Amino acid sequence: MDFILFAVPFFFVLIAVELLADRWRGLRTYRLADAINSLSAGVLSTTTGLLTKSVGLLTYAFALEHISLFRLAGDQAWVWVLAFVLYDFCYYWLHRLGHERNVLWAAHSVHHQSEEYNLSTALRQTSTGFIFSWIFYLPLALLGVPLLVFVSVAALNLLYQFWVHTRHVPKLGWYEWIFVTPSNHRVHHAQNPLYMDRNYGGVFIVWDRLFGTFQEEDERTPVIFGVTTPLRSWNPLWANLQFYAQLAADARRTRHWADKLRIWFMPTGWRPADVAERYPLTKPDLSQFTPFEIALGWRPQVYVTLQFAVYVALGSYLLGHGAQLPLPALWLGWGIMAFGLFVLGALLEDRAWALRVEAMRLALNVPLLALALSSALLPASALAWPALVVYTVVSALGLYCLCRPLGRLTGSAG
Structure with a gap:
């Protein structure tokens, strides 16, 4: 079921509500250019998805038809519950490796480039994730989860993740132990060393607690949002290409043929030694951090x-x-x-x-x-x-x- 299509109006209503909450509480969690850049990436992603969604659907349908071990019935409630939980488990590993491997981070980094954190950030999605993401959901096909159930729980998982992209909701007590919340997802979007590469769950935070990737939000260390290689652009096309371009440049510059290939699949941040020596990358000093901004008049x-x-x-x-x-x-x-x-x-x-x-x-x-x-x-x-x-x-x-x-x-x- 295409829940996303029906949810789009509610997304914009909730963004408007958050803007009103910003004004009422005297916060400044939105900047116009940043919000438009995030929403532009989301619009581009959904439009690209019309051309690429068949990659995931066809591979899933093929696997379901030819390699599934069971045939589960889509009219059984327990199948939906099982599929919902297992989908989030698969998402956890896709998300985690999306931070841990260069080529996967090239796609996922789009979602983290905003230096603000609000509901518009939730809609900031990649246009290239379809290249590898389908691989991580094949276990559901192997278990015989029907295609309709798979598509539906995928949409529900994505819908849940929308509301956690806000700074207006504090910690939620016992709920923090089981589910992803705004607090522990704020940690995920941080570039602070304490918080980086933590809290990968989409709906359930228990995966992070189980596999050692959980980090609680600490009021003594305020979150600084964004990535350590800043985008510094409002261009949604460049947002999708930035890290791919960096990897391609390093692959071209290295003198070692093996490194030209393996750079794509090495841990995030790995660069060939000869390239790192000749073309060092400097990371911003977070103590001097200032968000990217270009002043414009009200008319433009x-x-x-x-x-x-x-x-x-x-x-x-x-x-x-x-x-x-x-x-x-x-x-x-x-x-x-x-x-x-x-x-x-x-x-x-x-x-x-x-x-x-x-x-x-x-x-x-x-x-x-x-x-x-x-x-x-x-x-x-x-x-x-x-x-x-x-x-x-x-x-x-x-x-x-x-x-x-x-x-x-x-x-x-x-």
Whole structure:
């Protein structure tokens, strides 16, 4: 069952509630650019998932058909409970190795790059995790857990993890001993040495207590969120590629052919000795930590926020109609989404070329829609053209208001 699709509106309602709680309690757990960057990564992830989810589903279905030891009935309550618990056990090992092996961390690091911690961080998901994640859930197929049950408990596991991404909920007493909570998941998102690489469970914290990876949140050591190799960008595409690019660069630079291959599968942080010597990486001093920020005026912030809302609507449309759209339409939708979110990230970073690329993005709206309709990639609608014209004209006027008085957004970045 696709619980995620139905939950999306509630995600945004709860984010709004958390924003109100921020104001009421005088906290500052949100920054606009950081939140949009996290949500952009989430929108890109769900759009990418429309093209890649078949990898996990087909491999699971194949394993269920050909190597399962049992045939469990999906109408039995105990099967659902067993599947829910076992899924979280498999998730624990996927999550743990996602922190302990370079190539898996390259995918998972996206979720940890935010230097804030709030409900928008929960939606900050990778677009490349599908490459290896399916392997870790094959034990459920081996035991004969039906595909519908597997998909459903996977969605429920992900839904549970949403609410633990907040700083507004304190420790919860006995509940902390069994389940993942905001407190022990805050530890997981820390870059402090005391907390790093701890608390991997999705729903149950008992796995961490059992396998020695549990760490309690200590009020004497406030959590500093983020990763030790900071992203320092609002670009969701670069967020997904950053660590892969670092690994590829090290693989290219090393003189040893064996290291070019094994760097991908070595423990996180391992680098070939010759590369580490010639290209040392410095880690930030946490005692001097300051979150990444680029000052923008209120007008560009409003413009980017409204444009991002359009992409949320587009992503929701693709998510809701993905099963009915032909594959070329999904690829076109993904391309439009990826390019648009990239441009919005550039605007948030105040890149010198961002306004020109944004103008090009708006100019491409008409030929892209014409291509989609003429190729029957999208269902014809009498409202499509008027809506697109209105959106493009209003956006162009907004862009003109940014360009004319300012030249650039702040003049602060190159």
